[in-house]
Amino acid sequence: MEDNLQKIIYPKTERIDVTEEHFGRTVVDSYRWLENDAPDDRAVSAWIEAQNALTQKHLEALPGRDHFRKRMTELLDYDRYTVPRKRGDRYFFNFIKGNENQPSLYVRDGVFGESRVLIDPNTWSPDGADALTDWSVSDDARYVAFGVQEGGTDWRTIKVLNVESGKELADSLDGARFTRLAWAPDGSGFFYSRMPRPAQGSGRGAVVANHAVYFHKLGKQQADDRLIYATPDRPDLLHGADRVSGGRYLTISSTPGTNESTLTVIDLQARNWTPKTVVPDMESSWYVLGNHGTELLLATTLGAERARIVSLDMAAAKPEPKEIIPEAADGAVLDAAVIAGDTLLVSYQIDVKTEIRRFTLDGKPDGTVDLPGVGTARFLEGDAREAFFVFTSYDAPIAIYHYDIASKKVTPWAEPKVPIDLESLHVDQRFYRSKDGTEVPLFLIRRKDITAAAPTLLYGYGGFGLSQIPIYNPIQLAWVEQGGVLAVANIRGGGEYGRAWHRAGQLENKQNSFDDFIAAAEFLKRTGITSPDGLAIQGESNGGLLVAAVTNQRPDLFDVALPGVAVTDMLRYEQFTGGGLWKGEFGSPAEEKHFRNLITYSPYHTIRKGTDYPAILAPTADADDRVVPAHTFKYIAALQATDLGPKPRLMRVETRAGHGAGMPIDKVIAQHADMWAFAAYWTGLKTTLPK
Template sequence: MKSWTAIAISLCVQVAGASAQPLEGQLSKIEYPKTERIDAAESHFGVTVADPYRWLENPPGGSEAVSAWIVAQNKTTRSYLDALPGRDILEQRIRALFEYERYTVPRKRGDRYFFTFNRGLENQPALYVRDGAFREARLLIDPNVWSDDNADAIGEWSVSDDGRYLAFSVQDGGTDWRTVRVLDVESGQVLQDVVERARFTHINWAPHGSGFFYSRMPEPAQGSSGEAIANHAVYFHRLATPQDEDRLIYATPDRPGLLHVANRTEGGRYLVISSSPGTNENALTIVDLAASAWQARTIVPNMDAEWSVIGNEGSKLILVTTDGAERRRVVSLDPAEADLRPKEIVPEDADNAVLNDAAIMGHKLFIAYLVDAKTEIRRFDLNGTPDGTVALPGIGTAGGFQGHPGDREAFFGFTAFDAPTAIYRYDTQTNSVTPWAEPEASIHPDEITVEQRFYRSTDATEVPIFIVRRKDVTTAAPTLLYGYGGFGIPQVPYYNPIHLAWVEQGGVLAIAGIRGGGEYGRAWHRAGQLEKKQNSFDDFIAAGAFLKKSGITSSDGLAIQGESNGGLLVGAVTNQRPDLFDVALPGVGVMDMLRFDKFTAGGFWISEFGDPSQERHFRNLIAYSPYHTIKHGGDYPAILATTADADDRVVPAHTFKYIAALQGAELGPKPRLVRIETRAGHGAGMPLDKVISQHADMWAFAAHWTGLKIDPVKQTRSSGE
């Protein structure tokens, strides 16, 4: 089940459409840094594959040659970007559009409400507590004082049942590794407990607050930060004891490639451990915390469906699953019974809505469904009888349920393309919704138009696409097309000040819900997975063609953007249709599809992409791998790739090798540049000032090559000036 997404979008200012002309001087011709080519090649199933830039796989911190290459590339890129017209205006606008309060859905423990909050331009959100529903919030943890560059952030956090202790993880400079500390909420003092090497973890307190459960990996060997990770395990840390005394709860030494992530049910009785090789499908193991001996018991051994526990009634578990339901259903399973077959509570929706979030709050079951990627919240009795809906403030995305079985008070969040994330208090008895935190938008929503259209892909599959633009933009305009298309993650409406800066200048934002995502459930995901990955690329290419053919996008004004799996998407479609796209902005992308499994978390993506060591997967992967399919002699769009030196999920070597190959090929006169951030990782935890600077660079680059004119006069209109 996909977690609820919330970020932010909106808008207001000047249309342009003429084709971009290269500026004189340094923008008209670029001298790229020289990148050494080495004699490296491998033979796979009778195919010899050259890899002349393999030396760029060396970690930046451990290789003087790679470090020097990064400096040279950044110098070239910086010189180019600083000369772009409108770049400073865009940075100012993005900064101004972030000047609004941002809350997360509060977690209630005892009489205390815990949440993160950003006043607007703080580099990192801080953690606050409100003692009582209407008391003034007090600051608990402010990561903005942890480092001079604000690159350290709060990661996962959890509060004990009585609200006395708060365990929180520290993310250092963008890395996926975590250090967990404990705070005494009353005194504000950080305790002596230190837990290292946590990774891909949740934090869950044991009953009575004696300690917490977490997931960690063995400490990597010195200098091997880029190596594949393995032997994930769940541990229990008892307060006031050293980490080397932590109790191993669950591990699979016979299957070191599995991830084990633990959660505690809201009913409090069970610790539930989800195990998978990186797929959405998982096995399920439980620990009965009411028993004197915490024994791990696997109740779902196979990994052929999703299983997510949302609560329990006594010994009976309530779960969301894709078992027997492509778009998910709710079932019960009682470990105390001999028959462990699930019993259906709420069947799969008959009208193709996708169950996307669910929780037990009060004495009811609440389910957020995606209907063409937009949210509806429906309420059910615990026996599955429908009991109406929850009124939402508009068309958008809702979820992030926080509430306890039996409690009258619960919370959820709501966002839309034209509405910043608001937090709502829900009365489970009266079914009434009242605002808990409603930030003021940085723009006027009535100046924006949001519509959803559908277009046909290469095989006639109908694909949804959101179109966001100013109401006065009624003719073809430069367009930013965003996509992801992987791991079953749906693209849903959300408010994003970063995209707002593009839209308010008269540009169009288009977000395509291509196959590989989760817009229509597991079947939609699988239709863009493994050997069917080309469907994702075909859908995205068809989106670009639709935007131009329908007159939404100017003939030479189409920019494409995506990160991570979306970076792979942008790289692949640019190679396949360089004539269609005018600008490509691949971020932290998986670019070498023959070696992705060799580094850090890459092995967990085999279920999504395929195993390069197997011939059928190899032949599929090499057919679209961005690093290997560059069309030499073609006329390519302008390309600005982005990555970060501390990304230990999609290691920056992917982008380094890809950009080196692009720069070494004859691909026409447009630039092929890379922007490499320092002290940053895969995106999470990046300080706001770096986020703003990076996207000002990206939008200025895209604007120049799509013909979007940056207007310094009208850009304050959205602030009411």
Template structure:
């Protein structure tokens, strides 16, 4: 869990793999006839580099361009034909469905008034539904079932927020995977959906005023007709919607028209007096503006005006804000800011932890602070008195990830979740009066989790940096086995131990699953992140390559059995390392990846990523981006591993053109005989809100593809 602010190889020889008879080999390796992809004459000169971009026409929105839509259909037809030939795909799909068939929660409950609100999936639904419990009752009452919103269940519940008294719910409707939201309001007691409708919300939180008369949200201007999918994120602003009024009357609270590329996210802590507005140009660092809701004028007051540190408010005591920050502590500390002062200065409450521990989550509970720390990418919850004095620790069930802390200064209970690779997500209630942790909601998973073991290993990267890795396998798998390696490495996002039924299906078959906690993430704080940014991005790739070498050299992965997977920024990762070391990897699964590093900033929110990647409009950064851009750095004439690219036609976070152009370039190059295919989902976006059946189908295809090229035999389980 992260702080709230913050956003397979060479073909195996028949003799070495007797599972495949010759007839199987011919059936699985047909002469793939890729669809013909037209080339157009686009040549540009950037800082002395001649850049050829023959597939730029694939940047057009497929919803409004027949040529691109036809190309997608042709690619999917070839890919579907190939995937249908793979053994084990149906076995994986069936087993994944079984593994997900249990009642599961995705987050701790949020208490408002006497009611506890939470999302839950009954195990077979495509989308999780929203429920609440009244007081100490054990009966869950259904509030919202998004499975009723569309025939294909591609519409999902987005952000949601409950008024202080627990009587009203504002919620976002996510249609077909898009980042755009339509906000509706529901009466909790009656279940009636009110007439209030707010459109074109995007990258938003929802924050009620104390009296429940309305809520704050963030949105961009309504895009021109037909360009919503590709519309840039500009003129983002915070508005207030008063219940019972038309959206046209919504009050503008905060915007920065002079710097129209910033994001502005509004929040209000439980029982809080202040609206807090976090502004960022796309970095993890932010400016901070507050609005005193007891002031009738609601005048925004700048508190932090630069982007030198991260500031996140988690509570307030009168005029004092309580925050976590990287100001003076790259692994975060806890401070207060007194707004009664003209120029408030931070007063430290809990200093930066010793060693490498990173403050990752926090809650104020009565007169105590509960703080989650990451220690070598594993969670600890430490307890402090309100003045910052250490006060012991909260015992966790094991090694894994804890987070989602919710509590209040006026209460003696807090909730958090815990899970690990071999421990499903469980909701716990902490009682501050007697310092006890009790289970609030525990799943009953359809798997014997005692069969699996998790270990943490450390390896050295190219420059000698020590990097942690988690390895998950079946207890009886003691020799080298086909291995699936996952990574991300960007935006300060930590990849932590988490239970995942889809990955468990791979491990059940005798495969190994590994996670490399490479630089660019936040596992060791701000320095770990910045070591993988901009001109230092190659560190991320070096770390991941070293992880692959470690797995093979240590006899964890078989010599021809290493698959790699990453999504979004992780899609960039696996695309880049495949170009740099095509000999090392045996199957490659890039999902919704950023593949054209020279034009990423021209689509949707891409310009916000320049702080992470560097700007293509800067000479030095352009050359660095060109050196690893997956679309541009393909090594023609080199034997490449098998590659299955996954994306979705409605992705408006990382537009699918990235993957389209990358696949077209792969298919046009001489890269050996292994398949280089595109699996393009419809009525889906960047991953959030994807229906469960589509999620299962996609992962069954990916794991079957990886199994084929790593030598993992998929068998029915006993």
């Protein structure tokens, strides 16, 4: 077994140099041939098979693999609910029972009545890789429009179910992608977004373009669907159409992939459904809460780095924002809000922890909502009588609570019983200083009896303004339960402190994200939280880029790197699928100032020859059409071809899986058991099954 772990002989990878000039700099791309993902490319397929065989040989020899797989299966064996959406007297919600691969859709008559299953995607495919995604219920609760995801792809097929009979209608829509579903008020049909399928043979790498919003009338053919909104002069924009439950207006957000967007509104009471663009620029973000008469209420970053709530009078010829709730004076970041009758329920983040405040519709403070603890909470929908919120934390499983608007009473609606002693866990928030002196939050999760230095799994993301909020994750707790430390760094590039925090890790400021993560690792080792040779780092997608980039910058600091579905070729990322949507985050390599920044950290281009690297396991998926697996293929080929010391550099390719969404639970368990076992072996974490 030891030979399999310590002596690695990599498959031969052909090197075919492609040399290009970029703004006076010569760049050699030796493994571009691995970008060819066509199923009939035998050379690429043979290379993947050889790599997988090597990886599986290594993983099968890991002593902790079976321990983690068994324990993760046990830790995930509990019932999970989502916040219910109320339509009429019915409540609709997702539910996972135990170790089911996919969440099903259920309906309940009455708030605390009996539930029945409407849609069970666990019956759709033998391997459980087909998933129920977006769904929307008509106002009269007669129909559910829902998306079907096959094998992890971003593409969706939209179908319709009759709630009463439980039977599907003949309606079936192809080509939906990055879509929401919004019913017309009369239930005659729904709005959705689609784009042309790539030409046959073009592969998964075809770019995202010509997104448009359509209206589908029930009983009609998709060819008859009405085009509602498109921007042929800007084929790079995504258009998301939505309608708040009971609302009068359809709102369409258009964006090139950033958090900022234009806003177009359609009055659904009008005869012709004429689009009216009320925010023509892309300088701010806009989140529609609903309407009160002709007053549209929205959360926005216009004039507020941490967001505020405004109204737009849609009866006016040129609606202008009127402030309802100003940006919080105490530094809190407005995270989400819903209208519940005459009440606004607004979630704020304060140092990455939630507080929910009540306001009247004219913005007067009206107290707070009592939460079950310190963690993450959010209302999703409400009416004049009631609302529901979700609460979770690193040591609190996701629970759903019913909130009575008048009495302010909080009642548990779904509190899961989990197969772990939550009292044995300790959650601690620390703050450390980054390279430039910026103070950055860091959460630590470990067993209460772990007081000395221990192998640590450090997780980060740091991009697109996405906050890494406290959330219960049994997969991560499998590491903690073995005596390891879980650390989550809230680095710049996320949205933890508003738009300024995001921008501080965006474009030419991207190095700040890497510096923050490196500083977190140094803090963990300097303070004795992490054992000297026991630091593993993990991230996915943009977080995978983070892990790969800092590994190149400080290979001496890390012992294991787990860059998942990572963006690693920063000079060609915009050539594939949705990569063009990320230019606002990373900058376009076709522009000189961005190129000169990207080349400084692009993981594929900055590998440091002759330096001892950590052990690396890079997970990817064959059906990922968000971050195509070629990123990982090229990155691993380059690592294996470079003198980086004796530790392994391997990739793991999951089949019939994509960018994470919809991956069946058994595949999630298998992948993470491999990752944690790999990290445990190379950090010295002892793995034993709990008694």
